[in-house]
Amino acid sequence: MKNVLTIAGSDSCGGAGIQADLKTFSAHGVFGMSVITAVTAQNTQGVFGVQDISGEIISKQIQVIFEDIMVSAVKIGMVSQIETINAIADELIKYKAENIVLDPVMVSKSGFHLLKKDAKEALINRLLPLAKIITPNIPEAEVIANMKIRDISDMEKAAEIISGMGPRNVLIKGGHLEIDAIDVLYDGKNMKHFETERIQTNNTHGTGCTLSSAIASNLALGYTIYDAVKLAKEYITVAIRHSFPIGKGVGPVNHFYSLYKRAGVNIGE
Numbered sequence: 509m510k511n512v513l514t515i516a517g518s519d520s521c522g523g524a525g526i527q528a529d530l531k532t533f534s535a536h537g538v539f540g541m542s543v544i545t546a547v548t549a550q551n552t553q554g555v556f557g558v559q560d561i562s563g564e565i566i567s568k569q570i571q572v573i574f575e576d577i578m579v580s581a582v583k584i585g586m587v588s589q590i591e592t593i594n595a596i597a598d599e600l601i602k603y604k605a606e607n608i609v610l611d612p613v614m615v616s617k618s619g620f621h622l623l624k625k626d627a628k629e630a631l632i633n634r635l636l637p638l639a640k641i642i643t644p645n646i647p648e649a650e651v652i653a654n655m656k657i658r659d660i661s662d663m664e665k666a667a668e669i670i671s672g673m674g675p676r677n678v679l680i681k682g683g684h685l686e687i688d689a690i691d692v693l694y695d696g697k698n699m700k701h702f703e704t705e706r707i708q709t710n711n712t713h714g715t716g717c718t719l720s721s722a723i724a725s726n727l728a729l730g731y732t733i734y735d736a737v738k739l740a741k742e743y744i745t746v747a748i749r750h751s752f753p754i755g756k757g758v759g760p761v762n763h764f765y766s767l768y769k770r771a772g773v774n775i776g777e
């Protein structure tokens with residue numbers, strides 16, 4: 509069994525954050541572990557409160573896991589504030605963590621700032637260089653690369669700029685453009701596109717968290733970056749296609765579609 513760690517925020521409605529990550533790990537047959545950075549009071553309509561966890565207890569959570577268990581990959585999601593970022597960077601460097609997948613979460617689909625404005629520099633300076641792959645969506649890539657992204661050619665330019673900041677691979681996700689769902693992967697030399705048709709649904713809560721956790725799972729299982737992204741893209745596409753109209757807002761994706769199908773669970777198809 510491969511052990512995979514998520515360092516992220518809790519989403520009370522279970523669609524994004526830690527909850528999405530652990531579901532994704534389980535769906536991939538890896539053992540999921542979690543370091544909670546913040547607790548959000550969140551549903552499909554929005555984020556209504558956040559309590560950040562102290563840097564001290566974040567460090568402690570990371571330490572006790574690495575002192576005890578072999579960690580094959582680490583996914584980083586919501587990091588909230590500078591204190592959190594420093595604690596994570598210090599510990600991951602100390603334990604020489606490998607296969608770090610950084611999802612630079614900034615603003616939720618519902619428009620809530622999950623990263624404090626003064627923490628962007630710390631995220632770029634301290635976490636980007638540690639990442640085997642960083643997975644920004646379009647608004648996040650615009651902030652990190654400091655440019656406007658309107659089309660695929662802009663995504664490629666931004667990927668090159670972000671690549672120069674230290675991560676070994678950059679995946680810019682195209683979910684926020686109007687065109688088909690095209691993600692751009694840059695490994696410092698070659699540009700690759702992963703393309704699927706856009707699924708017409710409002711239920712995309714947690715897509716980014718799920719994709720990055722699927723990549724981390726695949727890296728832990730020994731896949732190359734290219735195959736890890738390709739398989740993760742296939743997984744998120746199925747999860748979006750069979751997403752759930754739960755709640756009054758942006759519903760969650762279906763992490764266990766294949767399992768439910770095999771078990772004959774009626775999921776309303």
Ligand SMILES: Nc1ncnc2c1ncn2[C@@H]1O[C@H](COP(=O)(O)OP(=O)(O)O)[C@@H](O)[C@H]1O
Binds near residue numbers: 704712715745748
């Ligand atoms: N409507 C959609 N149909 C198909 N794929 C989508 C759709 N929306 C997002 N995706 C895919 O989901 C993944 C997450 O992308 P995105 O939604 O941009 O991330 P985030 O949740 O960080 O904003 C990407 O692989 C993207 O291409």
Ligand SMILES: Cc1ncc(COP(=O)(O)O)c(N)n1
Binds near residue numbers: 524616
């Ligand atoms: C705790 C937490 N982490 C991450 C997200 C981003 O997910 P999304 O972009 O789908 O809102 C979120 N809403 N909540």
